[in-house]
Amino acid sequence: MIIDPISDLLSRIRNGYLSRLSSVDVPYSRMKGEILRILKKNEYIVSYNEYSEKRIFHVELQNVRKTKYIPSFRRVSRP
Secondary structure, three states, X not given: OOOOHHHHHHHXXXXXXXXXXXXXXXXXXXXXXXXXXXHHHOOOEEEEEEXXXXXXXXXXEOOOOOOOOOOOXXXXXXX
């Protein structure tokens, strides 16, 4: 059981970049889908596909050899 699904999503993407992977799989939820949509809009990821029968998102990462930086995400909570 994942305690914090948002930080798990961001950690999987960051670890994928650090491992020079071309894609990562993350568990499905509507909130994660919206976060992935925003990350795609801001060009942190190339694309994402939803596989509802497997309940996962398949996230395509940018080619690490072509990127100049590895994105660092920081979660800020507001009261």
